[in-house]
Amino acid sequence: MGRKVHPIGFRLKINKDWEGRWYAEGGKYVKQLHEDFTIRRMIAKGNDKASISKVDVERFPNLVHVTIHTAKPGIVIGRKGAQVKVLRTDLEKLCGSKVKVDVNEITNPDLDAKLVAENIAGQMERRISHSRAMKRAI
Numbered sequence: 001m002g003r004k005v006h007p008i009g010f011r012l013k014i015n016k017d018w019e020g021r022w023y024a025e026g027g028k029y030v031k032q033l034h035e036d037f038t039i040r041r042m043i044a045k046g047n048d049k050a051s052i053s054k055v056d057v058e059r060f061p062n063l064v065h066v067t068i069h070t071a072k073p074g075i076v077i078g079r080k081g082a083q084v085k086v087l088r089t090d091l092e093k094l095c096g097s098k099v100k101v102d103v104n105e106i107t108n109p110d111l112d113a114k115l116v117a118e119n120i121a122g123q124m125e126r127r128i129s130h131s132r133a134m135k136r137a138i
Contacts, residue, residue, distance in 0.1 A: 019054065019055065019056055019057065020033075020036050020056070020057045020058075020059075021056070021057070021058045021059075022057070022058060022059030024059075032059065035094065035095055036057050038094060039055070039057060039064075039066060039091060039094065039095075040055045040057075042087075042090065042091070042094070043055050043066075043068060043087070046087065047070075047075060047076050047083075049072070049075055050070050050071075050072050050073075050075040050076045051070055051071035051072050051106075051109060051115050051118065052068060052069070052070045052076070053069045053070065053071065053106055053109075053112045053114050053115055054068075054069040054114070055067070055068055055069070056069070062097055062098060063097065063098050063099075063100060064091070064095050064097055064098070064099045064100070065099075065100045065102070066091065066099060066100070066101050066102070067101075067102045067103075067104060068101065068102070068103050068104065069104050069106055070103060070104070070105065070106065071105070071106045071109035071112070071115055073103045073104075073105045076103050077103055084101055084103065087101060088100075088101050116137050119137065120133045120134065120137050123136070
């Protein structure tokens with residue numbers, strides 16, 4: 001029998017990078033890890049239609065830097081940056097420190113595996129044939 005290897009852990013520092021870049025000592029680790037999960041869940045839930053691929057979290061002593069990789073940055077940013085300001089204030093309440101939010105556009109969303117999978121899942125929810133959805137994705 002073959003052994004199962006975690007796909008991201010196997011590729012770290014070869015062709016992938018960590019989604020959270022920070023170090024915590026002692027009892028802070030669990031709290032900060034839980035905050036990271038909550039940040040990612042909050043961003044994903046608030047921006048369903050934005051095609052968010054990845055959320056990177058970097059922590060510094062008095063700053064949390066969140067980078068959102070998305071195919072549709074206009075939906076995340078909102079009109080005149082209103083959505084980002086609301087998101088920033090919500091994250092500051094959650095973390096208790098200053099939060100910086102950056103939005104990066106994915107130039108070619110057809111090459112991002114997560115976005116392609118979400119697209120196929122959306123088509124199947126709309127009752128499109130699975131073979132047709134797969135052919136469109138390829």
